[in-house]
Structures are given as structure tokens and as C-alpha cells.
Amino acid sequence: MDKTTYPWRGLFVGAGLCAALAAIEPHVKMRLHTNGLCTDYINAGAVLFLFLLALALGPLRALTGRKWLDVPDLAVVFAMLAVACTIPSHGLLAPLLTLVTGASYYATPHNHFEEWILQRLPDWLLVRGEAARFFYEKLPPSEPFPVSAWIQPAIAWTILIAAVFLAQISLAALFYEPWARHERLAFPLVRLPAEMVRSAEDRGSRRPGHLLRDPIFWAGVALTFFIAGSRGLAFYHPETPTLPKISSWLAFFNGTTRILVTFSFVIVGFSYLLNTRVLLSIWFFHLLMKVVSGALILHGVALEGENEPWGGSTLLATHLNGGSMIALVLFGVWTAREHLARVLRDAWRGGH
Template identity: 30%
Template sequence: MITRRSIIIGLILSGIIGAGEPFTVLYIQGSPMAADYSTGAAIFLLFILVFLFNVILKRIFKKFYLTPQELITVYIMMIVACAIPSWGFTMNLIGLLGGIYYYATPINEWEKIIHPYLPKHLFPQDKNAIWYLFEGLPKGMGIPWKVWIKPLGNWFFFIIVFYFLSICLMVMLRKQWVEREKLTYPLTELPRELVKEKEPLLKSKLMWMGFLIPFLIYSLKGLNILFPSIPAPVLSHSFPIFNRTFTVRLVIFFEVIGLAYFMAVDVLLSVWLFAFLFIIETGFLRRIGYSIGPVLPFSDPAPQVVAFQSLGALMVLSVMSLWTARNHLKTIFLKAIGKIKINEEEILPYPVAFWGFVVSFLISIWWINRTGLKIIPSIFFVVVAILIFLGMTRIIAQAGLAYYRAPVIPAVSTLYTFGSKYLGPSGLTSLGMTFSWATDIRTMVMASTANGLKLSTQFRMNTIKLFWAIIGAIIITLISSSWCTLFLGYKYGGINLYSWQFSGLARFSMNWVKNFIKYPVGFGKLQFGFFALGGFLMFLLILARNYFLWWPISPVGLALGLPHPVFHTWFSVFIAWVIKAFVMKYGGIRVYNKSKEFFLGLVLGSFVTAGIWIIIGFLTHTERIIFTLG
């Protein structure tokens, strides 16, 4: 049952996540906890809730006890909140809106080439307010909040519409993915076990054994930063391949190992095997000097050949997911137009979800078009963005990757489809603005909603109350994260904070725009060729999976590509595969079920330790104590 107090607690903690993530990343420069699909901040705070309310305070005041449904309500709100404040949207947006003006110089020519095409209603118009955001306010001057109301209000309108679109799509696909295809949703395993009343996870000795491993090892790393005489454990190693043209990274992330253990064995094999093959392909291409263009934004370290292969595979995965759900989606359509009556167990009625998706889709196209992109490219961009988000969400639901990013971003897909000349300076500038929300896609509301709906199904909480709780969490997080990001910028000066959001992103995105305005490209024939190759290979893998029962490899890995998160985490997935394959072969399902608690401990220990060391870093004024993927 979703109670009033659970929603209130969820709103408070969503606000804390919204303000806490910018404070952690920008000021403390500690472990990002709300920047990835693993939603470390939600896990850390859920642990505190369970330990504080259901273990300690319960013994004194029984009224403080939170039921599993209440805890899951709070958790769903928190994982949605985790998708917003940092790489998901807010920090990127504010750094980009100000940085486009602050970093403009006669040398980079942004003022002449880009600024005439910036929609005034989307950017602050007070040059002093922008300058102070990066340099810090003079003594005695207040923060110019009014300058930001109009531009942030316009951006919030769009992003809330797109979030609503994402929620509607996940509502329509929940029954297909959860009940019919029975996807595993590995990221829901820990919260489900953590809130159990019978055989609670916090009383498991095996869980605490797993917990202690990252706690002790990460703490030694933290102590080494504070006291360099203390030796730090080595958790990574690199070695060159193909005559030192490329480097292989072997990194141990305990949270990745723990979450990967809950993937199916064939998915585990697919994830690490295709990552390894892409590494070999990348090294080989560098060795022979073959390239179809520079490394794409946010596709690094993968070359364009690998990136577009994976994009083709990801698109086929998305389309095939919709094709598989065609009968269910047809039923929803008939319900939406009043042709049939069916029982629904969703957080939104099917007609609302269907028409909500349609209206949000049209508004998104209209809004993107207003930023300077022509209507046909606007339609294309929104469709591609939805398909990329959908494919990634499907992968998260099936594979439960802690860290992941799209192989190619929607802006690049649009560029190589229409060419620079057709898009024009205004269209390219519009694409540059999408770098705030549709590029470094390490987390998103769509994936959080999918995981939330899996949990709500298991705990029988699919009611309209949950929808409004999610919307409330989104609004609170947008406000709190914007407030904290602006506050930190004006108080300390953005140039003194973590460099990416307040320095790197604006320069990177606008130089990308300027480059293609000055040096146009046409339709990417080679890019499309490798895109088609990846799609064809994905289609063959799906056919093999469906028609040959003995086929050992899931097609998921082909769609991952080799972006930064996959490049750094594939080895940890390999470790999980070795362990799980051994357990399943020699111990069977009984040993596997018992061993789950140990691997849940690895995940819980990783994020609780990261949270503790964020606090230690703040108290000791120590930066760069980072254990999660930075």
C-alpha cells in the first residue's frame, strides 16, 4: 500500500539526492552516486532507512516501522530522482547554458558562428549573471535567481514532457516485459531483498561477508588518499596491444561483479565477449590505420566503425522489442480508441498512457523544432532518441548493467543522416543543445521507471498514486538540483568546481557544432554501411537465438559497443561469468540461490562505503575519493 508518509519521505529524499549529487560531484568531487543505472544514492539511502527505521527505531517506537510497500515506494521515487541531477540532465544543462557564453572568445569564434542561432528564451540573457556563475559572486551580492527562471522554466517544460513520454512507454511495455517475456531486471534484486520481512538480508552472515570485501578494500584506498604511507590495493591494470596502438583495461568494480551475477549466463557471456571482440577490432583498426572519421562524441574509445555497428544492433534490438510486443500494443491501441474493454493493473490507464505518449511525442518534436532544427530532422531526432533510450532500457532490464552509455548519440545519427548543409548552422546549434540531456546517457528516467514498475508489480503497487509519486520526485529533483548547482557556481565559481560540467561540456559541444558549420559533411555512406552491418548481424543473432535452442550467446552484447563504461567494466563482468558458470555447473540452482546473498553484499558494501567516504571527504576537505565509475 502506498501511504502518505512514504510519499513524503520519498519527496524529501528525492530532494536530498537532487541537491546532494551536485554537491558531491562539483564541490566534494567524490564518488558519483546518481549518475548511472546502478543508482548508488538510492541504495545507500534505502540501507539507512531500513537500518534506522526497521532495525533501530522499531525497537523503541513501532510506529516508525516502514512496510516493504512503503520502502519500495520511496525507493522507486529515489531511483527516478537519481536519473536527473548530474549526467542525466541538470548539471549538464546549467553548465552548458552558461558556458556557451562564458567560454566564447575571438579565437573560437562562437559569438559570430553560434550565438546568432541560440534561442533567447532558452538561455540567460544577463552577461554579468553568467560571468558570476563561473567566477563567483562579489561580496555582498545576492544570487540572481530571476535571470534563470525563464530559461530553466522552458527547459523544464520540455524535459518533463519527455519524462512523461518515457513513463507512458514503460507503462505500455510493462506487461510484455515483466509478465510475458519475464525479463530478469537484475537491478531490482537488492532492493527487493533489502526490504523483506522474512529472513531479512541484514541478518545474513553471507551478505555481511560480501559487504566487508568492498568496505575494507575501498576504505584502504580512501585511507591511502588521506595518509599516503598506507598502501592502496591495486584494482586495475592496463597493457598495450597491436604494437601499442591500443590499451586493454582490466578493472575490478565490486558493484559490477555483484550485479552481473544476477544476469543469465548467456547474457553474461555476450556482454564480456562482444566487449573483448570490440577491443580486438579497435586495436586491429588502429594498427592498420583504417578509419572512417574521428572518434565520435561520447562513443570513446570505440572508433566510428565499432560505434555504428553497435548503433545498428541497438536499433534492431529496439525495433524487434516493439515487434515482439505488437499484439500487446495492438490491444492497448484498441483500448485507447474504445474498441475493447480489458482489465488493467498499471499506474496509468492504457488510454492515458497511449494518448499521453502520442501528445508528448508531438510536443517533443515541436519543441526541438523551435530550437532551430528543421521539422523532418526534428522528427528523425526524436524517433532516434526514443529508440536509443528504449534499446538501452531493454538492455538494463535484461542485463542490469551498473554502468552503460549509448554507442552513438542521437545528434551524431542526425548529422550523418542529413548532412551539415541541410541542417544548417541553426540545426547544428540545436543539436549541440541536446548535449545537455541526450548524449552522455549514463542514466535516464525511462530505465528507472522500467525498474520501478518491475518492483511495483512484485509488491502489487500499480496504482495512480505511484505515478503521481514519480512525477513529484521528478519535479522536486529538478528544483533541488538546479538550486544546488546554481548556488555552488555563484558561491565558489564554476571554474573552481569539477571541470566537466562547468568547463568541458560547453567547450566540447560547441566546438563540435563549430567544426561541422565550418567543415560540412554530407550523408555518411560509410557510417550507414557499418550501421547496416551491425543491424544485419543483430538480426542474425536474434534468429539464431530464437531457432536454435543450443545457441549459447545472447544478442545483447553486440548492441553495447565499446563506450567508456563498457571499456572499463567488461573485465568485472567476465569475473562474474566465470564464477556463475562454475556455480551453476557444479553447485546447481540451490547453491546459486544461497550464494546470491554474498553478491548482494558486494553491491551494498560498494555503495554504502562510497557514501561513507563522501561524508569523510567532506569533513576532511579531501577531493577525488572516488570508488564508483567516474
């Protein structure tokens, strides 16, 4: 890329928004105890920040007479925010902080954490002793923050996490060509941000582009904001009137299996962006798994052991889901075999 067109402004704006996202998410989750901006896989925080940024660009240009961010800048901003969404919450820090401090804090003679975990791991990998206790029980006002107890674990885990992120980005780049050009995957989670980026591009007027001028779009935003906002107010002020949630469990096979029937704006929006054949497949195989699980339970077929908290309806369903994911990965590698072989040959020969 030519240095004169490199999106430096997008990098600076993206860095600032990533820092804001990293500061807001822990406050929302730990102090307000509500759904966070980075909780699930939809990158809600990245989409929200990009939406507000795209919305502000039109008035900014009208006031200053200059174009602040181009399409490449906005694309870089969203890419940075999408990656940042994986860090401050359930994607990384929430389980990592528990992993680093929990073994020491929850160690008792009964669970044998001391001899089974703490004695087998190096000191620089975990936060131990008083520093771990302060993390859970609050730092006393007169006590300085135990920086020395956190430096080595932070450095060690940062090196590993950076390597994992680099591997994930490299794999995504490696499989981009077969996914996007050969299989023509739709990437539905990127369609809305891409449309926002295009809408923010000035098209001869000083107003936002097509999407942000669409009355149907704003009707959907207003409806969703009204319902979600009223429920948010009711969470803190129970006297606030709000619409009841549409949610019910339907039991089948003598109550051995259940199906959740609910309404979700997120699922409605995501379904709109998906191919109908993919939607039908998800719906059909979900029902099929429920039927198979219920029938197996009625016939006394079950696996021994404890099911995963976020697994399937039964332990058998969880294992079937895991096997399906392995098969999907292997199928993806097989369909991309020619591209992967070409990449390996080019890498071995030093080609481009």
C-alpha cells in the first residue's frame, strides 16, 4: 500500500475507540451487572462505536468543511474494534483473570489445589498469596497495589496470547481466498458494518449515506432502542413500565428434552443477513438433535459424566456437537487443499 494512502487517521481513531471500549466493558459487566458490549460473538461494541462514528462524520464535515475519515480509515477502525471486543470480557480477560488468581485464592486442604496445581506451576505464571486475595476481596485503602505480583504473570500470558492472536489472524488470512472467492461465503456479521462504512462515505452531499438516511432503518433502531431501553430502566427501577419478554420452554418426550421459544432482535437481524438455506439447516438440525436426544433418553441411552455448562442438552449431544465441529474443520481443510498446497509451495520456494 502506498504510504500516502495508508489509513493513519483510522489507526489513531481506532486506537482511541479500542481504549474506550476496554474501559467501558469492565464497568458495564462488573459495576452495572448488565449485558456487556463484548459478551457474545456479534461484536456489539464494535458495531455500536462504528455506528456512532459514521453518524457523526456528516455533521463534522458540514461544520468543518473537510473530510475526516475515508472508507479505508473506517474499515481499519472496525477491524480494530472487532479484535478489541475479544479482549476485555468473556473472550479473554474474564476467564484469564480467574485462571491466574483463582487457584491460589480458592485453594483449601479439601480441593488439593496447592499440591495438584500451585506446586506444579512456576511462580511467574500465577498471581499468588495476598495479591490474589486482594483481587477478590478489594484492596485495602492503605495498601499499595501489588505491582510486583502481577508483572511476571502479565508478561508471560501476554506473550502466549499475542502468539495465539497472530496464529488466528494468520489462519484467517490463509483461508480467506478459498472462503471468499471459491466458496463465496457471505460473512453475515460483516455486512452491516460494511454498509455503515459505505454509508459514511460522502456522495456529493454533506449528509450520511444511504443506510443512515433510510427511514426503515431508523424505525428498526427506534423500536429496538425503545424496548431495550425500557427493560434497562426497569432493571434499575422496577416501577418502570415495560413490555414483557416473549419466552417459553416447550417440553417433549415426557419432559426429557425442551425447546426454547423466544423473540430476539439480535437473532432477527442476524437471520436477515443469512442465506435462507443456511437458516433452514440450522433450524432443522437443531430440532433433529432435540428429537434424537429425547428419544435416546427415553430408551435409557446416556453417557456417564457431567455435561458442560454451555454444551448441548445432554452430554451425548455435547459430544456430537464437538464431533460435528471437528468434521466441519476437516471438511474446510479438504475443500481448501489445492489453495493450501499452493501456499506451501510458494512459501518453500520463496514465491509471492
